[in-house]
Amino acid sequence: MATEKLIIGDTEINRAIAMAKSGETPDGKIFIFTDEKFTNLRLQVQAKTASWIVRWKSSSVTIGYAWPAKKRHITAPSTVRKLADTVLDLMKDDPDKVKSYLDAHFAGQSKSEALKAAHKTADTWTLRECVEQTIDGKTAPDAKHKIGANTVKDYRGTFSRDVFQKVLDKPAVLVTRGDIESVRDHVKKHVGASPAIKIITYTRAVLDYCARNHAGQSGLDKVDAWWHFLNAPFEIKPRNRRPEIEAIVATMLLAEEYLTKPLPGRAQGVNGTNPGTLAGLWWLVLTCQRAAAGMSLLAHDVVTDPDSNEFLLAAWAEDVMKAGQAHVLPIPDRAWAMINSFREKGRHAGSQEWAFPSERKKDAHATASGVYRILYRLAGRDALIQEAKVERKGKKVPERTERRDLLKEAGIDWWSLHDLRRSLTKVLDDNGIPGGATVILAHDIHEKSELAVTASEREREDFQKLRTARITKMAYGGAQYIALKKEAMRIWTDAVLDEYDRQKSEKAATLEAAE
Known part of the structure; x- marks a missing residue:
């Protein structure tokens, strides 16, 4: 040396x-x-x-x-x-x-x-407290730029990552650009680009909110706004997967097959799928709604259409929709019958609260991740978290077999629920309705309080009747384009269900011939 x-x-x-x-x-x-x-x-x-x-x-x-x-x-x-x-x-x-x-010095503070x-112990908020104050402020009834439940979930998911915890416990005034970039890079490497971009987006949003509204308590009046220079030097490449209806239906039939038997590589005796969750997957396939909002549908917000005996009406309040606007969608009777054939067999069928109740918790709705899990399990992509069974009283324990990618074996390319939107668009374009996908996927009711429900309203004997009237008024009034929605929904759901009937009959004929 x-x-x-x-x-x-x-x-x-x-x-x-x-x-x-x-x-x-x-x-x-x-x-x-x-x-x-x-x-x-x-x-x-x-x-x-x-x-x-x-x-x-x-x-x-x-x-x-x-x-x-x-x-x-x-x-x-x-x-x-x-x-x-x-x-x-x-x-x-x-x-x-x-x-x-x-x-503090490298965060831009003066020597004093x-x-x-x-x-001394910092008497200003930690970054964790800033996060909570931001969420509280942006979800307050009188918030100027209010955020919905899905955005709150995004905030929580972003800041709950293990790699973020030490930084969150630092006084916000001492957090540095390097701290956040370090978290970003770790998440990019170990999770992916999209979650890493959220690290930047939500950190910037939190610090901006507190600097503008709680400068003294957060201590952010003492530092330059370095978070404005945070950046994600990468982008998410747009996906172009567009599953054909044949592949979508083949996947659904495969999931249906495992209602009564375990998936390969899993503990024997446990069915691979369950009716309630499969009903949720069918619902998302036939409506192409975002998974989180689709599963949050309230039971009393599926009503008969008094102006048509061939449709029901499903409605979502603005607080569960990504665009922050309420949405009404006509559901063809044939599509609802298909969904209901599985829904009514679910563990908590008949829930008064949720249209798609969780199979595990009676008072909760099925989750987007739970429904998605069907696809991951069929492809053998999910984490194997179940514990191995222990032999008891001399009984032989069934051995796990190797997990397989059942989709690949069936000649089905991997697809996600979001990909269905591109499939929907193509089918409707091919049928001469280029605007059909837009009205099915758009959220265009601007009456923010139309679907709000109070406890006293729900206790009224004529609650469901009044609910139907309210949803019907929304569907046929304003900018809902109900006629175009009905035509588009009928074309899409008929295309899927016609293919389902064809493949189902073909499969039955094959089995009969084999006997």
Whole structure:
């Protein structure tokens, strides 16, 4: 290890940077410049890093870097010595205060503000508290830019990631751009691009909200708005999967087959799918609605259409829709009968609360992930989390077999529920209704309170009658394009169900011939 004692200036800094860039030192070992002007300061080159280090007795602290030119980059000798002087005092006083001071210093706070942060417990909000205040503020009844339940779920999912927890517990005023970028990069590597982009989007939203509305309590009036410079240097490539109706139906028949037997590689005796969840999947296939909203349909919001004996009307309030606007969709009787053939066999069939109740919890609705899980299980893509059975009383325990991709074996390419929208669009375009998909998928009721329900209303004997009247009024009034919706829904659902009948008959004939 080579050491040079001198007054560190620009020449020495440039030499250190050159060594760090190349990753080579004169003797191939650690190289150190010890400053004679501030004797506790050294510039140390190791591998491809040139670090500014302050030493006190047997302790040392890295206060910044001459190279690489990223986090905590400092190259001006006078700036380094001033910072080193303050850090040395803290090391003598209480070494535990150094990290808080450096966090505050590099977050843009002045020396006095940074020392204040180091010398006492922060009395401003942590980033976690900022998140909660933002959610509370944006969901308040009088919120100016209100967010819905799905957005709140997105916030919760984004900030609940394990890698975020240490950062969330820091005072917001001490959080740095590097902290958030580190979380972003970890999520990008281990989860994916879309969740990583949400790290940036929601962090920026939280800090913006608190800086504008709670500057003092959050402490964000003391720092520059560095979060405006947060970025995700990557993009999500648009998908172009468009499953054919034949593949969609073949998948549904495959799921139906496993209502009465376990999937390969699973614990024997447990059916691969269940009727209630399959009903939910059929509902999403036949309506092409977003999964979260589709599963949140209230039981009393599926009503008969008084103007047609061939349709029902399904309605969603604005707070469950992504666009924040209520939505009414006509459902052909034939489609509802298909869905109901599975729905009425569900574990909690007849729920007064949810159109698609959970198979596990009586008072909850089926979840988007639960319905999606059918597709993942058929493809063998889901995590195997069940525990192996233990042999009891000499009984032989069925052995697990290797899981298989049943979709691939059946010649079906992987598809997602969102892909159905492209399938819907093509079918309707081919049938001369290019605007049909838009009105089925659009959410265009602007009367925000039309579907609100009070507890007293639900207790009335004529509640369902009044509910039907309200939904019917919404469907046929305003900009709902009900005639076009009915035509589009009939074409799409007939195309799917006609193919279902064809494949079902073909399968039955094959089985009969085999006997």
